[in-house]
Amino acid sequence: MAVDPTKLRETVSTAVWELHSCTHRQLTELGLPIPTEDTGTKSQRLEACLKALPDDDLLQAAQRLLHSPHASARDKERFALEDAVWDAETVIEIPGRARCELADAIDLDELLHRPDRFERALERFWHLDDDPNVGCPVFNTGVVDWARIHDSRFDVDRVPALLAQLERRDDADAWQELAWRLVLEGDLVFPAGFAALPQLVRLAPRSMQARALAGRILERAAGHHACDDLLADCAGTITEFGETLDRHLRSRPADYLVSFRALLAVAQEYHWANAIEGFTDDIYELECPHCAAAMKIAVGRFGCYAQVWDSDEELRRELRPAVAEELTGTGRGMHRTAVRDGQGALADGIAHLFGDAQCPVCASVFNIADEYTHANRPAAFIDRVFFSAQDTGAGASPSRPADGVGTRPYAAPGTKPRRQGP
Numbered sequence: 001m002a003v004d005p006t007k008l009r010e011t012v013s014t015a016v017w018e019l020h021s022c023t024h025r026q027l028t029e030l031g032l033p034i035p036t037e038d039t040g041t042k043s044q045r046l047e048a049c050l051k052a053l054p055d056d057d058l059l060q061a062a063q064r065l066l067h068s069p070h071a072s073a074r075d076k077e078r079f080a081l082e083d084a085v086w087d088a089e090t091v092i093e094i095p096g097r098a099r100c101e102l103a104d105a106i107d108l109d110e111l112l113h114r115p116d117r118f119e120r121a122l123e124r125f126w127h128l129d130d131d132p133n134v135g136c137p138v139f140n141t142g143v144v145d146w147a148r149i150h151d152s153r154f155d156v157d158r159v160p161a162l163l164a165q166l167e168r169r170d171d172a173d174a175w176q177e178l179a180w181r182l183v184l185e186g187d188l189v190f191p192a193g194f195a196a197l198p199q200l201v202r203l204a205p206r207s208m209q210a211r212a213l214a215g216r217i218l219e220r221a222a223g224h225h226a227c228d229d230l231l232a233d234c235a236g237t238i239t240e241f242g243e244t245l246d247r248h249l250r251s252r253p254a255d256y257l258v259s260f261r262a263l264l265a266v267a268q269e270y271h272w273a274n275a276i277e278g279f280t281d282d283i284y285e286l287e288c289p290h291c292a293a294a295m296k297i298a299v300g301r302f303g304c305y306a307q308v309w310d311s312d313e314e315l316r317r318e319l320r321p322a323v324a325e326e327l328t329g330t331g332r333g334m335h336r337t338a339v340r341d342g343q344g345a346l347a348d349g350i351a352h353l354f355g356d357a358q359c360p361v362c363a364s365v366f367n368i369a370d371e372y373t374h375a376n377r378p379a380a381f382i383d384r385v386f387f388s389a390q391d392t393g394a395g396a397s398p399s400r401p402a403d404g405v406g407t408r409p410y411a412a413p414g415t416k417p418r419r420q421g422p
């Protein structure tokens with residue numbers, strides 16, 4: 001880093017003026033251009049010395065002043081000298097991953113007599129929250145202890161190795177192995193999945209695979225994984241992932257639907273994150289809230305209708321899509337995001353999903369999203385709403401409360417019902 005010569009001269013001058021108690025010999029040992037002893041008073045000699053000191057020698061003088069036992073620069077003067085010397089040194093960038101590995105390797109209990117006091121002092125003097133360059137916590141705080149976190153094969157070493165490999169370079173085989181080690185087919189997410197989230201989210205802005213895998217993990221966050229503590233530790237990471245996804249969606253990317261579903265999982269709309277398939281041919285199973293008839297709601301290019309089979313007879317009623325301006329809550333947030341990003345088919349599907357259906361059996365009319373949410377939404381355990389307040393509007397539907405929580409397990413991917421009949 002370049003050093004300001006004026007500032008450096010000022011710093012060195014302040015330190016040199018403090019040398020008035022030094023003997024002539026001590027002053028000459030400092031390598032300063034001190035005039036001969038019989039030239040005026042000591043102050044005059046120090047003044048003459050500073051005048052004779054060329055700019056090119058200032059840095060060397062600062063280094064000597066720092067290390068000399070005769071110089072007595074303290075507090076502000078010493079810090080200024082140190083800053084000047086350090087500014088001139090070559091900066092060695094340490095990548096975030098290396099810092100994390102170092103932090104992981106250091107055992108504070110072994111290194112220090114009172115690690116608790118050290119960590120308190122560190123928090124007092126080093127405000128990492130304000131430092132955008134710090135990608136992971138210092139020392140052991142919050143660092144993943146991979147030795148205790150297993151993947152789907154009950155291994156503890158492969159996931160950190162794969163993550164390190166993928167941070168260095170993209171590799172399709174490594175992504176594939178990582179995916180099945182973190183999330184087994186269907187519903188199961190393993191502790192290593194949540195432990196890997198921070199690194200996946202760091203890769204998410206530049207990696208489609210990282211976005212998809214982090215999304216798959218979060219889509220299963222409401223399942224029975226016994227990792228609530230690991231998930232709670234990821235709150236900041238999940239918020240960061242939401243911001244990354246929102247920026248990514250605005251660019252209308254090829255992986256729009258996958259990223260949209262991941263954003264729904266970030267917002268804890270797990271039942272939608274696991275159900276929406278892009279409305280090419282989406283099917284949602286419901287019961288009529290009035291007569292309990294089991295029906296399928298179809299939304300896609302083959303039509304948008306409620307369907308009930310009575311023996312061999314198909315009963316159908318067309319859906320009544322919501323008017324965009326009248327949408328509230330999650331539906332409004334989802335619809336506005338899709339419209340903003342030019343996703344016409346998705347926006348149209350959402351309008352149907354958050355609109356009304358008429359029961360083909362009893363002819364009663366009900367809101368599809370309310371019924372599906374009531375039946376499928378898992379209990380939320382972290383208060384996190386990602387769609388912004390102006391996007392979601394307010395208020396609950398007349399038929400279901402706004403905080404309606406599911407009474408059944410949510411529909412996991414791969415368990416979606418299929419269209420039935422001709």
Ligand SMILES: [Zn+2]
Nearest residue numbers: 288291359362
């Ligand atoms: Zn009915």
